[in-house]
Amino acid sequence: MNHLRGHAEAAATEDGLGHFKRLRGRTADEITRRLIRAIFEHRLPPSTRITEDKLSRTFGVSRTLARQATSQLCEMGVFVKKPNHSCIVAHPSREEAQALIDARRMIEPELIRQIVRSASKADLQLLDEHLALEQGARLNGDRSRLIRLTGEFHLKLAQLARNPYLASFVMQLQVLTCLAILVHTDGEAGCPRDDHEDIVEKIRQRDADGAVLQMLKHLQHIELDLHQNDVHPDRQLEETFRWLAGETELD
Ligand SMILES: [Zn+2]
Known part of the structure; x- marks a missing residue:
């Protein structure tokens, strides 16, 4: 539960004002926080496919670290495990x-x-x-x-x-x-x-x-x-991955 607690604190206290520059994805926890924040900002829509490879390239970290971050999110039910070292962002029914x-x-x-x-x-x-x-x-x-x-x-x-x-x-x-x-x-x-x-x-x-x-x-x-059956949000994912990598300024 510890890492969840950390994310609850981080997400609630970060105001975005440069804070993420320091936090920029370098540890599994930081990557997890950044991904959660992307979800909170509706940048990472349901069903988006995420691979360890893509995450490790996006954040410039090892695949082991990327795997730790995705495991944390799978544990929360936010990501759902798929074959071939990939996950999708949960798509709640x-x-x-x-x-x-x-x-x-x-x-x-x-x-x-x-x-x-x-x-x-x-x-x-x-x-x-x-x-x-x-x-x-x-x-x-x-x-x-x-x-x-x-x-x-x-x-x-x-x-x-x-x-x-x-x-x-x-x-x-x-x-x-x-x-x-x-x-x-x-x-x-x-x-x-x-x-x-x-x-x-x-x-x-x-x-x-x-x-x-x-x-x-x-x-x-x-x-x-929450009355619609399935709305497909229109989102340019390349922009999201640039944002995750920290190339786009926050706020
Ligand atoms: Zn409210």
């Missing part, structure tokens, strides 16, 4: 997408209840800062960044509950939800506007029941969006 939302519904409302009890002033400030980043990305029309930030909002909440097991579990569910959204949503991806603000407002008011209700409403919005 409708049933799997529903199971993800069901699991989130069992976890995130209770997590919110705990945050209402324990949130410090600093925690609330952290959430406000995050909402401001989301708003900024929305205003700038920066879609990839907005999608990532809305996903990371949930990771931030999980971290504020200060339970590392929950944080890694939410991380896993969140990455897979990202993929499910790509397969089953045809409209604007990312969390619906205003939902996060409403949740934070209830936390600020120390209204546990109200916060739980807002979270349930929010999960229902996400669930209602």
